[in-house]
Amino acid sequence: MSEKPKLAMYWASSCGGCEIALVNIHEMILDVDAVFDFMFCPCLLDTKIKDIKALEDKAITLTLFNGAIRTTENEEMAHLLRRKSEVLVAFGSCAHEGCIPGLANLHRSEDFLESIYVDNPTIDNPESTYPLPECDMPEGTLSLPEFYDRVSTLAQVTDVDYFIPGCPPEPHQVRAVLQAVMSGEDLPPRGSVLGAGSAIVCEECARVKADKKITRLYRTYEIQPDTEACLLEQGILCMGVATRSGCGAPCLEANMPCTGCYGTPEGSMDQGARMSAALGSIIEVDGKGLSEDELARRFNKILDHIPDYAGLFYKYSMSSSIMKARRK
Numbered sequence: 400m401s402e403k404p405k406l407a408m409y410w411a412s413s414c415g416g417c418e419i420a421l422v423n424i425h426e427m428i429l430d431v432d433a434v435f436d437f438m439f440c441p442c443l444l445d446t447k448i449k450d451i452k453a454l455e456d457k458a459i460t461l462t463l464f465n466g467a468i469r470t471t472e473n474e475e476m477a478h479l480l481r482r483k484s485e486v487l488v489a490f491g492s493c494a495h496e497g498c499i500p501g502l503a504n505l506h507r508s509e510d511f512l513e514s515i516y517v518d519n520p521t522i523d524n525p526e527s528t529y530p531l532p533e534c535d536m537p538e539g540t541l542s543l544p545e546f547y548d549r550v551s552t553l554a555q556v557t558d559v560d561y562f563i564p565g566c567p568p569e570p571h572q573v574r575a576v577l578q579a580v581m582s583g584e585d586l587p588p589r590g591s592v593l594g595a596g597s598a599i600v601c602e603e604c605a606r607v608k609a610d611k612k613i614t615r616l617y618r619t620y621e622i623q624p625d626t627e628a629c630l631l632e633q634g635i636l637c638m639g640v641a642t643r644s645g646c647g648a649p650c651l652e653a654n655m656p657c658t659g660c661y662g663t664p665e666g667s668m669d670q671g672a673r674m675s676a677a678l679g680s681i682i683e684v685d686g687k688g689l690s691e692d693e694l695a696r697r698f699n700k701i702l703d704h705i706p707d708y709a710g711l712f713y714k715y716s717m718s719s720s721i722m723k724a725r726r727k
Contacts, residue, residue: 404460406435407451408490409480410442411466411473412500412550417491418442420567421463424574434581435460448476451483459483461580463490463563467500467718468551472544481557486580488593492566494553496662496670497718499566501550504717504724505709508548552718561586563594566660566715569646596644597665600657601629603648604639608632611681616704619656630656631681636711641667641674660715669721671712 410418418440422428431437439446439459451459462484468474481487492498503511517527534541553559563576572594579586579593587593596603608629617634624630630637630651637656639648643664650657663670682701686694705711713720 403434403436405439405458406431406437407439407459407462407480407484408437408443409439409462409464409466409476411464411476411494411553412469413466413491413493413498415442416567417463417465417493420491420565420570420573423570424577425570427574427577430581431577448479451479454483456482457485459485461486461488463488464553465491465494465567467493467497468547468553468556469500469503470544470546474547474551474556477553477557486560487553487558488576489553489559489562491568492564492660492662492715495562495564495719496716497550497552498660498715501552501716501718502710502714503550506725508546512546549724550718555718560589562590562592564592564643564661565594565646568594569649571647572645592643592665594645595661598644599664600639600642600644600646600648600651600661603644603646604629604651604657605648606630606651612683613681614683614701616682616701618704618706624654626654636705638670638674638711640677641670641712658714659712662716663719670716671709671720674712 408418408421424431438444439451439462459480462480464477464480464487466473468477489495493500497504512529516522516529517524530543532543532545554562563572565572576594578584601608606629607627609632611629611632613632613634615634616636619635622633622635624633624635631640635656637651638659639651639657641664642657642659643661646661648657659670659674664673667673682698684694684697684701686697689697709717717723
Protein backbone atom coordinates (compact mmCIF):
# COMPACT_ATOMS: atom_id res chain seq x y z
CA MET A 400 0.00 0.00 0.00
CA SER A 401 1.18 3.54 -0.81
CA GLU A 402 2.79 5.51 2.01
CA LYS A 403 0.96 8.68 0.98
CA PRO A 404 -1.82 9.98 3.26
CA LYS A 405 -5.18 8.45 2.42
CA LEU A 406 -8.17 10.34 1.01
CA ALA A 407 -11.71 8.95 0.93
CA MET A 408 -15.03 10.24 -0.34
CA TYR A 409 -18.37 8.62 0.43
CA TRP A 410 -21.82 9.18 -1.08
CA ALA A 411 -24.79 8.69 1.27
CA SER A 412 -28.29 10.09 0.61
CA SER A 413 -27.60 12.74 -2.03
CA CYS A 414 -27.62 13.39 -5.77
CA GLY A 415 -23.91 12.87 -6.50
CA GLY A 416 -23.20 16.51 -7.28
CA CYS A 417 -20.53 16.67 -4.58
CA GLU A 418 -18.39 14.16 -6.48
CA ILE A 419 -18.67 16.46 -9.48
CA ALA A 420 -17.67 19.39 -7.24
CA LEU A 421 -14.44 17.59 -6.39
CA VAL A 422 -13.68 17.06 -10.08
CA ASN A 423 -14.53 20.73 -10.69
CA ILE A 424 -11.29 21.79 -9.03
CA HIS A 425 -9.91 21.06 -12.52
CA GLU A 426 -6.13 20.70 -12.83
CA MET A 427 -5.70 20.86 -9.04
CA ILE A 428 -7.01 17.29 -8.95
CA LEU A 429 -3.53 16.31 -10.14
CA ASP A 430 -2.01 18.01 -7.10
CA VAL A 431 -4.48 16.16 -4.87
CA ASP A 432 -3.46 12.89 -6.51
CA ALA A 433 0.21 13.73 -5.99
CA VAL A 434 -0.30 14.29 -2.25
CA PHE A 435 -3.00 11.73 -1.41
CA ASP A 436 -3.66 8.10 -2.12
CA PHE A 437 -7.31 8.42 -3.22
CA MET A 438 -8.33 5.01 -1.98
CA PHE A 439 -12.10 4.95 -1.35
CA CYS A 440 -14.88 6.48 -3.44
CA PRO A 441 -17.62 4.00 -4.39
CA CYS A 442 -18.78 5.91 -7.48
CA LEU A 443 -15.22 6.04 -8.90
CA LEU A 444 -13.18 3.23 -7.36
CA ASP A 445 -13.77 -0.46 -6.79
CA THR A 446 -12.52 -0.49 -3.21
CA LYS A 447 -14.70 -2.81 -1.14
CA ILE A 448 -16.18 -1.98 2.24
CA LYS A 449 -14.41 -5.03 3.67
CA ASP A 450 -11.12 -3.36 2.68
CA ILE A 451 -12.07 -0.29 4.73
CA LYS A 452 -13.11 -2.42 7.69
CA ALA A 453 -9.72 -4.13 7.57
CA LEU A 454 -7.83 -0.85 7.97
CA GLU A 455 -6.46 0.25 11.30
CA ASP A 456 -8.47 2.97 13.00
CA LYS A 457 -7.50 6.49 11.81
CA ALA A 458 -5.71 4.99 8.77
CA ILE A 459 -7.56 7.40 6.45
CA THR A 460 -6.21 10.94 6.74
CA LEU A 461 -9.23 12.77 5.32
CA THR A 462 -12.77 11.64 4.46
CA LEU A 463 -15.18 13.89 2.59
CA PHE A 464 -18.60 12.49 3.51
CA ASN A 465 -21.42 13.79 1.35
CA GLY A 466 -25.08 12.94 1.69
CA ALA A 467 -27.62 12.87 4.49
CA ILE A 468 -28.41 9.84 6.65
CA ARG A 469 -31.57 8.16 5.31
CA THR A 470 -30.91 4.43 5.81
CA THR A 471 -29.16 2.04 8.17
CA GLU A 472 -26.42 1.62 5.56
CA ASN A 473 -25.80 5.38 5.51
CA GLU A 474 -25.45 5.40 9.30
CA GLU A 475 -23.27 2.29 9.35
CA MET A 476 -20.88 3.89 6.86
CA ALA A 477 -20.86 7.12 8.86
CA HIS A 478 -19.72 5.27 11.99
CA LEU A 479 -17.21 3.15 10.05
CA LEU A 480 -15.60 6.12 8.31
CA ARG A 481 -15.53 8.05 11.59
CA ARG A 482 -13.47 5.27 13.15
CA LYS A 483 -11.15 4.93 10.19
CA SER A 484 -10.59 8.67 9.56
CA GLU A 485 -8.37 11.19 11.27
CA VAL A 486 -10.49 14.02 9.86
CA LEU A 487 -14.15 13.53 8.91
CA VAL A 488 -15.71 16.37 6.92
CA ALA A 489 -19.44 16.86 6.27
CA PHE A 490 -19.03 17.78 2.62
CA GLY A 491 -21.91 19.59 0.97
CA SER A 492 -25.35 20.66 2.06
CA CYS A 493 -26.88 17.18 2.49
CA ALA A 494 -24.30 16.08 5.05
CA HIS A 495 -24.15 19.57 6.57
CA GLU A 496 -27.83 20.42 7.10
CA GLY A 497 -29.94 17.76 5.34
CA CYS A 498 -30.60 19.62 2.06
CA ILE A 499 -33.35 18.35 -0.28
CA PRO A 500 -33.50 14.85 1.29
CA GLY A 501 -34.26 16.56 4.60
CA LEU A 502 -37.58 17.86 3.27
CA ALA A 503 -38.73 14.25 3.51
CA ASN A 504 -39.00 14.87 7.25
CA LEU A 505 -42.31 16.59 6.56
CA HIS A 506 -43.82 13.20 5.69
CA ARG A 507 -43.87 9.67 7.05
CA SER A 508 -41.62 7.04 5.49
CA GLU A 509 -44.76 4.98 4.81
CA ASP A 510 -46.05 7.79 2.59
CA PHE A 511 -42.97 7.51 0.37
CA LEU A 512 -43.15 3.73 0.11
CA GLU A 513 -46.81 3.94 -0.90
CA SER A 514 -46.12 6.59 -3.52
CA ILE A 515 -43.19 4.66 -4.99
CA TYR A 516 -44.43 1.07 -4.90
CA VAL A 517 -48.25 1.33 -4.97
CA ASP A 518 -49.68 4.70 -5.97
CA ASN A 519 -47.51 5.04 -9.05
CA PRO A 520 -48.72 5.04 -12.69
CA THR A 521 -45.61 3.17 -13.85
CA ILE A 522 -45.90 0.34 -11.30
CA ASP A 523 -48.08 -2.79 -11.59
CA ASN A 524 -48.32 -3.93 -7.98
CA PRO A 525 -51.93 -5.15 -7.35
CA GLU A 526 -50.98 -6.93 -4.12
CA SER A 527 -49.27 -3.80 -2.71
CA THR A 528 -45.97 -5.60 -2.12
CA TYR A 529 -43.32 -3.57 -0.35
CA PRO A 530 -39.56 -4.19 -0.09
CA LEU A 531 -38.63 -6.26 2.96
CA PRO A 532 -35.53 -5.76 5.12
CA GLU A 533 -34.81 -9.47 4.71
CA CYS A 534 -36.03 -12.17 2.35
CA ASP A 535 -35.03 -15.86 2.43
CA MET A 536 -34.19 -17.31 -0.96
CA PRO A 537 -32.72 -20.68 -2.03
CA GLU A 538 -29.39 -18.92 -2.54
CA GLY A 539 -29.46 -17.42 0.95
CA THR A 540 -30.92 -14.45 2.82
CA LEU A 541 -31.17 -11.22 0.84
CA SER A 542 -31.17 -7.99 2.82
CA LEU A 543 -31.87 -4.33 2.19
CA PRO A 544 -30.97 -1.35 4.39
CA GLU A 545 -33.74 -0.13 6.67
CA PHE A 546 -35.45 3.05 5.48
CA TYR A 547 -35.49 5.49 8.41
CA ASP A 548 -38.51 7.58 9.26
CA ARG A 549 -36.33 10.69 9.59
CA VAL A 550 -33.44 12.09 7.55
CA SER A 551 -30.52 13.18 9.72
CA THR A 552 -27.39 15.21 9.14
CA LEU A 553 -23.99 13.56 9.47
CA ALA A 554 -23.32 15.36 12.77
CA GLN A 555 -26.59 14.03 14.22
CA VAL A 556 -25.28 10.45 14.05
CA THR A 557 -21.52 10.80 14.62
CA ASP A 558 -18.79 13.30 15.50
CA VAL A 559 -17.76 15.58 12.64
CA ASP A 560 -14.52 17.55 12.52
CA TYR A 561 -15.43 20.14 9.88
CA PHE A 562 -18.30 21.25 7.66
CA ILE A 563 -18.14 22.43 4.05
CA PRO A 564 -21.53 23.79 2.92
CA GLY A 565 -22.98 24.19 -0.56
CA CYS A 566 -25.14 22.31 -3.04
CA PRO A 567 -22.57 21.50 -4.17
CA PRO A 568 -19.62 23.39 -2.62
CA GLU A 569 -18.15 25.93 -5.01
CA PRO A 570 -14.85 24.85 -6.65
CA HIS A 571 -12.86 27.80 -5.30
CA GLN A 572 -13.85 26.88 -1.76
CA VAL A 573 -13.04 23.19 -2.27
CA ARG A 574 -9.63 24.18 -3.63
CA ALA A 575 -8.96 26.44 -0.65
CA VAL A 576 -9.78 23.71 1.86
CA LEU A 577 -7.76 21.01 0.09
CA GLN A 578 -4.83 23.40 -0.30
CA ALA A 579 -4.87 24.10 3.44
CA VAL A 580 -4.89 20.40 4.24
CA MET A 581 -2.17 19.52 1.71
CA SER A 582 0.13 22.34 2.81
CA GLY A 583 -0.17 21.42 6.47
CA GLU A 584 -1.61 24.80 7.43
CA ASP A 585 -3.24 25.09 10.82
CA LEU A 586 -6.96 24.46 10.41
CA PRO A 587 -9.58 26.31 12.49
CA PRO A 588 -10.91 24.75 15.69
CA ARG A 589 -12.70 21.44 15.33
CA GLY A 590 -16.38 21.94 14.47
CA SER A 591 -15.72 24.96 12.25
CA VAL A 592 -17.37 25.60 8.91
CA LEU A 593 -14.71 25.62 6.17
CA GLY A 594 -14.97 26.96 2.64
CA ALA A 595 -17.54 29.60 3.55
CA GLY A 596 -17.85 33.11 4.92
CA SER A 597 -19.12 34.46 8.21
CA ALA A 598 -21.53 37.01 6.70
CA ILE A 599 -24.58 36.57 4.44
CA VAL A 600 -24.83 36.26 0.66
CA CYS A 601 -26.11 39.86 0.45
CA GLU A 602 -22.60 40.99 1.44
CA GLU A 603 -21.16 39.27 -1.65
CA CYS A 604 -23.93 40.37 -4.00
CA ALA A 605 -22.97 43.35 -6.19
CA ARG A 606 -26.55 44.44 -6.79
CA VAL A 607 -27.65 47.92 -5.74
CA LYS A 608 -29.51 47.87 -2.43
CA ALA A 609 -31.88 50.54 -1.22
CA ASP A 610 -34.73 50.66 1.29
CA LYS A 611 -36.23 47.19 1.51
CA LYS A 612 -39.97 47.77 1.43
CA ILE A 613 -42.09 45.52 -0.77
CA THR A 614 -45.83 45.44 -1.44
CA ARG A 615 -45.93 42.39 -3.71
CA LEU A 616 -44.09 39.09 -4.00
CA TYR A 617 -43.33 37.46 -7.35
CA ARG A 618 -42.38 33.99 -8.50
CA THR A 619 -39.41 33.98 -10.89
CA TYR A 620 -41.58 33.35 -13.97
CA GLU A 621 -43.90 36.27 -13.20
CA ILE A 622 -41.44 39.11 -13.68
CA GLN A 623 -38.39 40.07 -15.72
CA PRO A 624 -36.17 41.47 -12.98
CA ASP A 625 -33.85 44.41 -13.25
CA THR A 626 -30.33 43.05 -13.61
CA GLU A 627 -28.73 45.54 -11.21
CA ALA A 628 -31.22 46.12 -8.38
CA CYS A 629 -31.63 43.88 -5.32
CA LEU A 630 -33.97 41.04 -6.24
CA LEU A 631 -35.66 40.98 -2.84
CA GLU A 632 -36.46 44.69 -3.17
CA GLN A 633 -38.11 43.83 -6.49
CA GLY A 634 -40.36 41.38 -4.68
CA ILE A 635 -38.54 38.21 -5.75
CA LEU A 636 -38.04 35.73 -2.95
CA CYS A 637 -34.27 35.69 -2.56
CA MET A 638 -32.78 33.78 0.38
CA GLY A 639 -29.51 35.74 0.36
CA VAL A 640 -30.50 37.64 3.48
CA ALA A 641 -30.76 34.34 5.40
CA THR A 642 -27.88 32.38 3.85
CA ARG A 643 -24.21 32.04 4.78
CA SER A 644 -21.76 33.76 2.44
CA GLY A 645 -18.86 32.11 0.67
CA CYS A 646 -20.34 31.01 -2.64
CA GLY A 647 -19.54 34.28 -4.40
CA ALA A 648 -23.21 34.89 -5.29
CA PRO A 649 -23.14 33.23 -8.75
CA CYS A 650 -26.93 32.85 -8.86
CA LEU A 651 -27.39 36.60 -8.37
CA GLU A 652 -24.93 37.26 -11.18
CA ALA A 653 -27.12 35.07 -13.40
CA ASN A 654 -30.17 37.19 -12.47
CA MET A 655 -31.65 34.40 -10.38
CA PRO A 656 -32.41 34.55 -6.64
CA CYS A 657 -30.36 32.79 -4.01
CA THR A 658 -32.11 29.61 -2.89
CA GLY A 659 -30.05 29.22 0.29
CA CYS A 660 -27.70 26.30 -0.40
CA TYR A 661 -24.85 27.52 1.83
CA GLY A 662 -27.20 27.16 4.76
CA THR A 663 -27.80 28.95 8.02
CA PRO A 664 -25.62 32.04 8.56
CA GLU A 665 -23.15 32.21 11.40
CA GLY A 666 -24.88 33.34 14.58
CA SER A 667 -28.33 32.06 13.52
CA MET A 668 -30.02 28.92 14.77
CA ASP A 669 -32.64 28.51 12.05
CA GLN A 670 -32.45 29.60 8.41
CA GLY A 671 -36.22 29.58 7.90
CA ALA A 672 -36.87 31.63 11.01
CA ARG A 673 -34.32 34.19 9.87
CA MET A 674 -35.96 34.46 6.44
CA SER A 675 -39.42 34.74 7.98
CA ALA A 676 -38.22 37.56 10.22
CA ALA A 677 -36.63 39.33 7.25
CA LEU A 678 -39.85 39.18 5.23
CA GLY A 679 -41.88 40.34 8.20
CA SER A 680 -39.72 43.43 8.46
CA ILE A 681 -39.91 44.48 4.80
CA ILE A 682 -43.45 43.66 3.65
CA GLU A 683 -45.38 46.91 3.67
CA VAL A 684 -49.14 47.19 3.94
CA ASP A 685 -50.84 50.55 4.27
CA GLY A 686 -52.93 49.83 7.33
CA LYS A 687 -54.15 53.33 8.02
CA GLY A 688 -57.79 53.22 9.04
CA LEU A 689 -58.07 49.44 8.44
CA SER A 690 -59.51 46.93 10.84
CA GLU A 691 -57.26 44.15 12.11
CA ASP A 692 -59.15 41.64 9.96
CA GLU A 693 -58.68 43.69 6.79
CA LEU A 694 -55.03 44.32 7.61
CA ALA A 695 -54.48 40.57 8.06
CA ARG A 696 -56.32 39.87 4.79
CA ARG A 697 -54.07 42.24 2.83
CA PHE A 698 -50.94 40.87 4.46
CA ASN A 699 -51.99 37.29 3.71
CA LYS A 700 -52.76 38.24 0.12
CA ILE A 701 -49.08 39.14 -0.29
CA LEU A 702 -47.94 35.95 1.43
CA ASP A 703 -50.20 33.85 -0.82
CA HIS A 704 -47.52 34.25 -3.50
CA ILE A 705 -45.26 31.96 -1.46
CA PRO A 706 -46.27 28.53 -2.83
CA ASP A 707 -44.33 26.36 -0.37
CA TYR A 708 -42.98 27.82 2.86
CA ALA A 709 -40.96 24.77 3.85
CA GLY A 710 -39.64 24.19 0.34
CA LEU A 711 -38.42 27.79 0.17
CA PHE A 712 -37.27 28.57 3.71
CA TYR A 713 -35.93 25.09 4.60
CA LYS A 714 -34.90 23.69 1.23
CA TYR A 715 -31.37 23.04 2.49
CA SER A 716 -31.68 23.07 6.27
CA MET A 717 -34.78 21.18 7.44
CA SER A 718 -32.89 18.38 9.20
CA SER A 719 -30.78 20.84 11.20
CA SER A 720 -33.57 23.34 11.87
CA ILE A 721 -35.21 23.92 15.23
CA MET A 722 -38.21 21.75 14.32
CA LYS A 723 -36.16 19.15 12.35
CA ALA A 724 -39.27 17.25 11.22
CA ARG A 725 -43.02 17.20 11.05
CA ARG A 726 -44.55 16.87 14.49
CA LYS A 727 -46.88 13.93 15.05
